[in-house]
Amino acid sequence: MDKKVKIYIAILVLVGLGIVFLEGSKPKQINWFPSYAAKHKIPYGTYVLRTELNTLFPEKIEDIRLQPYLFLKDTTHRGSYLFINNYINIGKEELDELLEFTERGNDVFIASSGMDIDTLQVHTKGAYTSAFEENTYQKLVNPAFRNKEFVFDREFGKDYFTEVDTLQTTVLGELVIKDEKDSIVKTAPNFIKVKHGEGNFYLHTFPEAFTNYNMLLEDNNEYVSSVLSYLNDEETVYWDAYYKTGKSRFTSPMQYLLSTDSLKWAYYIGLIGVLFFIIFKGKRNQRIIPVITPLKNQTLAFTRTIANMYYEKSEHKNIAQHKIDYFLEYIRTQYRMSTLNINEDFYTNLASRSGNTLEDVKALFANIASIQQKEHITKEELIALNKAIEAFKAT
Numbered sequence: 001m002d003k004k005v006k007i008y009i010a011i012l013v014l015v016g017l018g019i020v021f022l023e024g025s026k027p028k029q030i031n032w033f034p035s036y037a038a039k040h041k042i043p044y045g046t047y048v049l050r051t052e053l054n055t056l057f058p059e060k061i062e063d064i065r066l067q068p069y070l071f072l073k074d075t076t077h078r079g080s081y082l083f084i085n086n087y088i089n090i091g092k093e094e095l096d097e098l099l100e101f102t103e104r105g106n107d108v109f110i111a112s113s114g115m116d117i118d119t120l121q122v123h124t125k126g127a128y129t130s131a132f133e134e135n136t137y138q139k140l141v142n143p144a145f146r147n148k149e150f151v152f153d154r155e156f157g158k159d160y161f162t163e164v165d166t167l168q169t170t171v172l173g174e175l176v177i178k179d180e181k182d183s184i185v186k187t188a189p190n191f192i193k194v195k196h197g198e199g200n201f202y203l204h205t206f207p208e209a210f211t212n213y214n215m216l217l218e219d220n221n222e223y224v225s226s227v228l229s230y231l232n233d234e235e236t237v238y239w240d241a242y243y244k245t246g247k248s249r250f251t252s253p254m255q256y257l258l259s260t261d262s263l264k265w266a267y268y269i270g271l272i273g274v275l276f277f278i279i280f281k282g283k284r285n286q287r288i289i290p291v292i293t294p295l296k297n298q299t300l301a302f303t304r305t306i307a308n309m310y311y312e313k314s315e316h317k318n319i320a321q322h323k324i325d326y327f328l329e330y331i332r333t334q335y336r337m338s339t340l341n342i343n344e345d346f347y348t349n350l351a352s353r354s355g356n357t358l359e360d361v362k363a364l365f366a367n368i369a370s371i372q373q374k375e376h377i378t379k380e381e382l383i384a385l386n387k388a389i390e391a392f393k394a395t
C-alpha cells in the first residue's frame with residue numbers, strides 16, 4: 001500500500017470520527033410529535049397519565065390493543081373504556097358496539113379534538129374570537145372543584161360542543177377564552193356527559209390535557225384527576241392502546257434498526273467497517289469478472305400460450321377457477337389471512353384490512369361460490385368476475 005492510499009484512509013477515518021463526535025455532542029431536540037402512546041415520555045405522550053392511573057383506579061387497569069369492535073364482542077366486559085388521542089376515527093360498527101357497551105351500564109370516555117356523533121346528537125367546531133390577544137383556560141363547572149381555571153401554555157385546537165341533546169346531556173367542563181384585559185369573551189362546553197341506557201359517554205375535546213407536558217405543568221394534574229373522578233373507580237378501566245398516533249408500526253427490520261440512536265450508530269459503524277474491508281481486500285485480490293448473459297425469461301410467452309388455449313376452446317370455467325385461485329393467494333400474501341375458513345369473521349377482517357366495504361366483500365365471495373358450483377360459465381360471467389376482483393384490488 002503506497003503512501004497516498006494511507007493518507008486517504010486516514011482522512012476517511014478522521015471524517016468518520018468527526019461525524020460521530022458531532023452527532024453525539026449535538027443537543028437533542030424536543031420531539032413534539034402527538035404520540036399519545038403510554039410508553040412515550042415525550043411531551044405529547046401519555047406515560048405519566050398511564051402510570052398514575054393505577055393510583056386513581058386501584059381495582060384494575062387493562063391495556064386493549066385490539067380494535068374496540070373486536071374487543072367488545074365479548075359482552076362480559078364491565079367497566080370504563082378510555083380513548084385519548086388527537087383524533088379517533090370510530091366507524092359505525094364500532095360505535096354500535098360502544099353504544100351497546102354503555103347500555104349495559106358501563107362508561108366510555110373519549111378525549112379527542114373534534115367529534116361528531118349523530119346517534120348521541122353531539123357536534124363540535126373550533127372557537128374563534130376577535131380578541132387581539134387570547135388566553136385560554138379549562139375549568140370544571142361543578143362547584144365542588146371551586147371553579148378553578150387551568151391553563152395550557154401551547155397552541156391547541158379550541159374545539160367545543162355546539163349541539164347536544166339537552167335531555168340526556170350534562171355539561172361538566174368549559175373552555176374559557178379571555179382577552180388581553182382578562183375579560184371573558186367566550187365560554188363554551190368542552191366536557192360533557194351523555195346518558196345512554198344504563199351507562200354514560202364522557203366526551204372531552206381537549207386531549208392535550210392528558211399528555212405528559214400538561215400533567216407536569218404547574219398543578220394541571222389536578223384538572224386531569226378531577227375529570228377522571230367522574231368514572232367508576234370500583235370497576236375495571238380499559239385503556240385504549242389501539243387508537244394511538246404514536247403506536248409502534250415497524251414495517252421493516254431497517255426501520256426498527258434506525259429507530260434508536262444506539263442501533264443506528266452501530267449500523268453506521270458496521271458499514272464503515274465493511275468499507276474498510278472492501279478497500280483492503282480489493283487491493284489484494286482483483287480479477288476480471290466474466291459477463292454472463294442471463295437466461296431469457298419465457299414465463300410471459302408461456303402464460304400467453306396457455307391463456308390462448310383456454311380462450312380458443314371457450315373453457316371459461318377453467319380460466320375463472322385459475323383467476324379465483326390467484327385471488328385467494330393474493331389475499332394470503334397481501335393481507336396475511338388464511339382462506340381455509342371463509343365465514344363472517346373472515347369477511348369482516350378482509351373488509352377492514354383491504355378498505356372495501358363489508359357488503360362488497362360478501363357480494364364478491366358470493367359470486368365466486370356461485371361460479372365454483374357451476375360446471376360451465378359464460379364469457380359474460382367470466383368478464384364480470386374479473387372486473388369484480390380487479391375492483392377489489394384497486395380499492
